[in-house]
Amino acid sequence: MPGKHSKEAIEIKSLKEIIERKDKEIKDIKTECAEQFKRIKDLCFINDYGDKYAKLRKIHEIASDNFSALVKDIIIAEQPEQQEQQEMAKIIELPTTRKSNK
16 A cells, blocks of 8 residues: 555656646647748748739738637637637637728
């Protein structure tokens, strides 16, 4: 029968392992974000003077894809109630069409 201190040591070890996994996840997310920002930065310096809107569409696509992925990760990680998930989804909806103010 393990003693009180050995139970605490096992709990501390498992908590340390959880923290290490979470730290690795955070590092992976930061690395992925850095790569995506680099892609956007590189797009800004491409000398394609013919169609500047092509660059803007590509930047929008990169940002939208990554934003959506991050939001899904946040929602899954928090596991709020169903109603809270629906409210959260309403708050973070992205516009799907371009509307002119003309």
